Amino acid sequence: xxxxxYTFTHPRYDQQHTATGDQDLKNQHKDYERYDYPGRYKRDIxxxxxxxxxxxxxxxxxxxxxxxxxxxxxxxxLAFDLNDHPREDFNDRWRxxxxxxxxxQHTSLQEESFGSGLGTSYSLKGSAIRWTSDWKAxxxxxxxxxxxxxxxxxxxxxxxxxxxxxxxxxxxxxWDRSDKNNDHSSCWIRVAQGWAGATxxxxxxxxxxxxxxxxxxxGDPDQPIATGRTYRETNLxxxxxxxHKTRMTIKSQTHKGNGFxxxxxxxxxxxxxxxxxxxKDKNVHVKHDNTTFVGNNRKEEVGNDEQITIGxxxxxxxGRDHTLSSGRDHETTVGRDRSERVxxxxxxxxxxxxxxxxxxxxxxxxxGQHRLxxxxxxxxxxxxxxxxxxxxxxxxxxxxxxxxxxxxxxxxGIAITLRGPVNxxxxxxx
Numbered sequence: 001x002x003x004x005x006y007t008f009t010h011p012r013y014d015q016q017h018t019a020t021g022d023q024d025l026k027n028q029h030k031d032y033e034r035y036d037y038p039g040r041y042k043r044d045i046x047x048x049x050x051x052x053x054x055x056x057x058x059x060x061x062x063x064x065x066x067x068x069x070x071x072x073x074x075x076x077x078l079a080f081d082l083n084d085h086p087r088e089d090f091n092d093r094w095r096x097x098x099x100x101x102x103x104x105q106h107t108s109l110q111e112e113s114f115g116s117g118l119g120t121s122y123s124l125k126g127s128a129i130r131w132t133s134d135w136k137a138x139x140x141x142x143x144x145x146x147x148x149x150x151x152x153x154x155x156x157x158x159x160x161x162x163x164x165x166x167x168x169x170x171x172x173x174x175w176d177r178s179d180k181n182n183d184h185s186s187c188w189i190r191v192a193q194g195w196a197g198a199t200x201x202x203x204x205x206x207x208x209x210x211x212x213x214x215x216x217x218x219g220d221p222d223q224p225i226a227t228g229r230t231y232r233e234t235n236l237x238x239x240x241x242x243x244h245k246t247r248m249t250i251k252s253q254t255h256k257g258n259g260f261x262x263x264x265x266x267x268x269x270x271x272x273x274x275x276x277x278x279x280k281d282k283n284v285h286v287k288h289d290n291t292t293f294v295g296n297n298r299k300e301e302v303g304n305d306e307q308i309t310i311g312x313x314x315x316x317x318x319g320r321d322h323t324l325s326s327g328r329d330h331e332t333t334v335g336r337d338r339s340e341r342v343x344x345x346x347x348x349x350x351x352x353x354x355x356x357x358x359x360x361x362x363x364x365x366x367x368g369q370h371r372l373x374x375x376x377x378x379x380x381x382x383x384x385x386x387x388x389x390x391x392x393x394x395x396x397x398x399x400x401x402x403x404x405x406x407x408x409x410x411x412x413g414i415a416i417t418l419r420g421p422v423n424x425x426x427x428x429x430x
Contacts, residue, residue, distance in 0.1 A: 001055035003039030017051040021059050038218060057136035065094060065128045074099060074124060079131055093131035100125045144219035149173060155208045156183045160256055163205045164188055171212060191226040210235055254279055
């Protein structure tokens with residue numbers, strides 16, 4: 001006898017057990033094998049002895065004696081001693097396992113009353129095994145459930161989600177008159193998922209109050225499994241139907257709250273949409289490239305702070321205008337060089353003060369004019385101040401002017417006041 005079974009807790013272990021009967025039967029082949037699956041056990045501690053018991057039951061008639069007689073005291077299960085049999089090895093204690101009784105009382109049969117003179121007769125025919133033989137009752141067929149059933153997920157009071165480490169749930173069947181509707185209503189029941197890998201796949205634990213479709217492995221009522229889920233009057237679809245028949249959605253509900261997360265697809269012509277709703281946080285992790293294409297407008301709104309960290313370069317290409325508005329401060333830090341190129345005009349407006357600090361040199365090259373207008377004053381402080389012009393330098397004020405050009409120095413004023421010594425040097429004298 002060879003048997004196997006399966007348990008999801010040890011799926012790679014075939015739970016195969018083998019039992020061999022005695023080999024002292026004559027004129028019979030000794031290599032016959034009977035294979036049975038499922039073996040109707042889930043653990044080795046039960047499978048090994050059960051396989052032996054199955055074989056014993058199958059071999060109940062391997063060594064069988066047939067008896068006939070008229071001793072009504074003989075009953076199935078009782079033992080008797082056989083004596084004075086011509087075969088000495090038959091003179092032993094035997095156990096009766098089956099008896100067929102037959103009796104006739106002709107006077108009670110009107111249609112056969114003519115034979116009443118024969119009197120009453122009784123006889124029996126039976127089967128027996130030796131007293132030392134082990135007899136096991138044949139395995140009775142297990143009840144079989146032909147189709148699936150409907151059940152409701154249940155759990156302890158105050159819970160919304162109740163499962164074990166395998167994602168199994170407990171249910172209440174409508175035919176169960178105990179009406180417990182709690183975590184004692186059924187055994188743990190496995191739930192079929194859309195994807196089941198090794199620590200990857202899809203997982204959606206049925207919640208208390210939801211309706212499940214319960215199937216049975218091999219029709220075995222002791223091996224229920226939830227194969228599907230259905231909506232009903234107390235559990236309506238997320239959106240009204242058939243009004244929103246073009247919507248496909250994955251929508252959850254906040255545990256012990258009123259929020260939800262959702263991924264929704266709208267397939268109505270002209271209104272196609274992919275909608276994502278996160279009740280709180282949203283995290284996207286891309287280990288390589290991330291490409292986003294927007295064919296028309298794009299809008300982003302952040303209610304609080306935003307932080308962007310870029311490990312290498314960043315490039316922005318804007319086809320037309322770029323507007324940046326900051327309600328408070330704007331700070332830019334550049335680790336090395338910074339270059340700005342303006343294709344046309346540039347306007348900088350500072351409402352209050354403007355402060356620039358250059359750690360090294362400052363150089364400006366202007367192709368046209370450079371005009372600086374200060375409403376109050378201009379103050380330059382330096383070690384050496386050098387002003388150079390290819391044609392002329394003009395200093396002008398309301399009281400006069402000073403012009404330096406190729407012809408010399410021209411000083412013109414309403415009045416000229418010189419304080420301190422004046423040294424004149426005539427370069428023409430030799």
